[in-house]
Amino acid sequence: MKTIHITSQEDLCEVADAVIEMLGRRRVVAFRGGMGAGKTTLIREIVARLGSEDTVTSPTFAIINQYSVPSGKRIFHFDFYRINDIREAYDFGYEEYFYSGDLCLVEWPEKIESLLPEDTMNVRITVDDDQSRTFEID
Template identity: 50%
Template sequence: MSSLTLEIPALAAVPTAARQLAAALAASGQTIVAFAGEMGAGKTTLIRALCAELGVHDDVSSPTFALVNEYRDGRGQPIYHFDFYRVDSEEEAARLGAAEYFDSGYLCLIEWPSRVTGLLPSQRLLVELSVTGPESRQLSIISEQ
């Protein structure tokens, strides 16, 4: 298990962190990225910046009610963005086809992964966001194998 820790001193530094996350993602070869952090930690903000870094031109927003949004990266490949905050059980997520998305080979960005832990592949990147101040965050990128 390898890890990288980044400091995000202010909101203006999020694009730089997203660039570093994109590089870590490319180096890892992983397609599953689990974003953990308390409500308001900036998971969606970071995902929006990551998608911009990957060439997404769509409006990136949290799929809280839709559960999954699909975007296209700069190469036309799908990126799936999940928000499992409102999912009541792993069974509900399974019925919605989460495993098929995870097995697709395309990039899956997952908010609130703790709600579907049993459905997640064991090989993934875990991105933990910790609030360290009004605008500052600590970002830990952990490769789980």
């Protein structure tokens, strides 16, 4: 596990780089933290560092956003906050995304915990104060 403490949003590049570096063959990353912890902001930095020029926004209502990167691969960004029943994830075919070989970045993974692949990377975000955050990556 790697722990990174930042004191401003400008330091998020260090966290994004660490997530990318630690991915290895894993393709699903679960972002865990309360409302307003900075999950989407970190995902925006990760997507940008992977070379995408797409606009990254939280897919709160759409559930899934797709971004493209220069390698031709896709990045899928999920927000399961509004999922009330795990069957909803089955309905949109979560398996096709999680096992596609493309990177899947998941907000609110607690809503679909049992569906996450065994090798899912976890990024835990703790809000220390208005600007400071602690990130635990494993």
